Amino acid sequence: MSNLVIKGGRVIDPASKRDKVGDVFIAAGKFVKSLTAAQKKDARVIDAKGLVVCPGLVDIHVHFREPGQTHKETILTGSQAAAAGGFTSVVCMPNTSPVVDNAGTVALIKSVAATAPVHVYPTGCITVGMKGQQLAPHGSLQKAGIVALTDDGLCVQSNELMHRAVEYAKMFDLTILDHCQDDSMTEKAVMNEGVVSTRLGLKGWPHAAEDIIVARNIILSKYTGAHIHMQHITSAHSVELMRRAKQDGINVTAEATPHHLALTEESLGTYDTHFKMNPPLRTEADRRAIIAGLRDGTLDCIGTDHAPHAPEEKDCEFDYAPNGIIGLETALPVCLDVLVQKNKFKLPHVIDLMTRKAANILKLPAGTLAPGATADVCIFDPAETWLYKTYGGFSKSINSPWDNRQLTGRVKTTIVSGKVVYANGKMV
Amino acid sequence: MPWHRKHLLTIEELSRAEIEQLLATAGAFRRILERKVKKIPALRGKTIVNLFLEPSTRTRLSFEMAAKLLSADVISFDAASSSTSKGETLRDTAQNIQALNADMIVLRHSASGSPLYLSKVLGIPVINAGDGAHEHPTQALLDVFTMREKLGNLKGRKVVILGDILFSRVARSNIHALTKLGADVTIVGPSTLVPHWFEAMGVKVSHHLRSALADADVVMLLRIQHERQGVSHFPSLGEYTSMFGLNYTRAEWIKPDAIIMHPGPINRGVEIDSDIADSPRSVILQQVTNGIAVRMAALYLCAGGQPENVLTPV
Incomplete structure (x- = not known):
């Protein structure tokens, strides 16, 4: 493994409060303060002049569809999409086929993930078969290598089962990631309930169905002391519930997706299935509340909910299309646009939300450029404008609302454990 | 043009x-x-x-x-x-x-x-x-065609659409057509089937039958699409009929020269009583033609x- 010098970039490392032009040194896959004269001699130099050098991005919410749905994505193609988007650590949801409710499936994912270009961490199910009826073997799953528990996409409906799940998982110091949705209120729902769903004649998903579960989880976290993380918060009321919970010192965290930051239900006017996801896009007031929540720390991090689906699966009537969009290759430019350009966040703040703060939720060894840490780096040009085309991308699927759109901010180089895995539009 | x-x-x-x-x-x-x-x-x-x-x-x-x-x-x-x-x-x-x-x-x-x-x-x-x-769309067009046959210009005319609005494509198309033609539209029915979201489409929302019917020039009834609804939208068809069904007594609240419409299929005895559906004020079959x-x-x-x-x- 060669030594690396990343030279002359704007080095932003929120974990060490660093933000200035300088060099980053890597030896033997780790960050070092500097290289010895001997190391310098055979070091590869990456010119980062005019570019931002930051920790590799961390996404604690992706779907890589392997095993079982590899026509949508594989661990390899998903990891390539991650690397192309500047992500070096990703956490995969367990709704594969079979679902990750047993140690064998964890082992399978880990064996494939070992050859992936980025760090891929599996999660396990809260309940057997994600059916919400019986606890999955959390201890065995952890021994096999999962980093968190979730029934993502199928929120545990029974309050009693959720209560026991968080109580049990706490013994292993495992965080529960919850997709907050009261199913009884969202049967057949395909978009936010409101003025737009009424006009379009589509079945509405009221934000109250999210708020109720967020409130439940806050109550259960306070009651048990267990850490519960709310996935993809979409509603202003849920943001407010989280704000109060944090003021009360309750052990809860939450994420927001780039699409809920950037888009609203107004995008659904033409029934374009590339804007259909669960939870759905909501109102402008909700969108603004999510941005405010990220600004004041009520919401902890960005997670993409990268959810690939094959083109023919999305090419149908709106009611029948599966939920979800891909997001790894567009997350950084979308967040730069919405948060930095339009809402005047400082760039280090946005990087913090996409690196250190995401990693901290699950205590992943990532999100910093500090000497001794694994050398995961994202180098990007914050000013480059480029045309995103899903067909030219790395994900196996093309279900993105940003297809054929101009984006500003482009990842130039991605380094994982000291090795360049992506550079100038190509996997290395 | x-x-x-x-x-x-x-x-x-x-x-x-x-x-x-x-x-x-x-x-x-x-x-x-x-x-x-x-x-x-x-x-x-x-x-x-x-x-x-x-x-x-x-x-x-x-x-x-x-x-x-x-x-x-x-x-x-x-x-x-x-x-x-x-x-x-x-x-x-x-x-x-x-x-x-x-x-x-x-x-x-x-x-x-x-x-x-x-x-x-x-x-x-x-x-x-x-x-x-x-x-x-063709249902709304035939509805406004029939209204114009009976009432002439629809500008300023009061049209009440009564029933299951939430699940109704007929209601939505009629709302668009009637508001474009300058009519005043009020939608009426139980609050779960006539949610306030519709106000953004330029109509009045009412849950009070008598006051809504009082000055109507057109009363358009819609079927309760119980096959589309969950159990939670209202208690029963019987309750609907008792609260919102158009019967002889309630038809007296409507102006004598107003017309009564229904896109069909009608459920006699539920949203409309037979004597109203078959009365001279009813234009239901003319709508079909x-x-x-x-x-x-x-x-x-x-x-x-x-x-x-x-x-x-x-």
Whole structure:
């Protein structure tokens, strides 16, 4: 493994409060303060002049569809999409086929993930078969290598089962990631309930169905002391519930997706299935509340909910299309646009939300450029404008609302454990 | 102004002038329906396929009748007999119909937005015969056609739409058509089926039957689509009837010269009592007849005909 010098970039490392032009040194896959004269001699130099050098991005919410749905994505193609988007650590949801409710499936994912270009961490199910009826073997799953528990996409409906799940998982110091949705209120729902769903004649998903579960989880976290993380918060009321919970010192965290930051239900006017996801896009007031929540720390991090689906699966009537969009290759430019350009966040703040703060939720060894840490780096040009085309991308699927759109901010180089895995539009 | 639309997908996207063109063209066809020989050669040599993926009697028969009176060849099929039950997608089914040299597709589908989707994947005209809870444009056109026959100009006229608005494509298309034509629309019914979200579409929302009926020029009743609802929207049909059903006593609250409409199918004794449905104020069957003329107009214009001379073959 060669030594690396990343030279002359704007080095932003929120974990060490660093933000200035300088060099980053890597030896033997780790960050070092500097290289010895001997190391310098055979070091590869990456010119980062005019570019931002930051920790590799961390996404604690992706779907890589392997095993079982590899026509949508594989661990390899998903990891390539991650690397192309500047992500070096990703956490995969367990709704594969079979679902990750047993140690064998964890082992399978880990064996494939070992050859992936980025760090891929599996999660396990809260309940057997994600059916919400019986606890999955959390201890065995952890021994096999999962980093968190979730029934993502199928929120545990029974309050009693959720209560026991968080109580049990706490013994292993495992965080529960919850997709907050009261199913009884969202049967057949395909978009936010409101003025737009009424006009379009589509079945509405009221934000109250999210708020109720967020409130439940806050109550259960306070009651048990267990850490519960709310996935993809979409509603202003849920943001407010989280704000109060944090003021009360309750052990809860939450994420927001780039699409809920950037888009609203107004995008659904033409029934374009590339804007259909669960939870759905909501109102402008909700969108603004999510941005405010990220600004004041009520919401902890960005997670993409990268959810690939094959083109023919999305090419149908709106009611029948599966939920979800891909997001790894567009997350950084979308967040730069919405948060930095339009809402005047400082760039280090946005990087913090996409690196250190995401990693901290699950205590992943990532999100910093500090000497001794694994050398995961994202180098990007914050000013480059480029045309995103899903067909030219790395994900196996093309279900993105940003297809054929101009984006500003482009990842130039991605380094994982000291090795360049992506550079100038190509996997290395 | 020439007609330029290839598809009839929604009332929402039509301008007031386009609605007027459709109504004027329907008027010309309506006069032809009075003749002894009603058939005209306007669409001779054209094939129209009625793709009905949701059950329908009235609308399908009406479209078939309209196509035949225009001398088009018409093929109708429904979901049960089609390949959709074998897992074929809507795109593939429709593209096959197009490849069979159909000149036009009339689509009825339970999924909102599906006619728009189909119009993007096909090269031939698509006519929306009802999509989910979204729109039913020809129904609204025949409704306003009938209202104008009875009341003349609709500007400032008070129209009450009473019943299950939430699940109704008829209500949505009528709201768009009536507001574009300057009518004052009030939607009435239980709060779960008439949510306040509709106010953004330019209508008044009321849950008080008597005051809403008092100054109405038109009372349009809608069926309670209990097959579409969960159990939670209202207690029972009996409760609906007791609170909102139009019976003899409540019909007294309506002005004597107001008309009573219903797109059908009617549920006698539920949303409307028989003596009201069959009363002289009821124009329910005239709506059905006018529906043929309106659908002739929609087919004719979208096939490339122009409003000024409906007797000229396309």
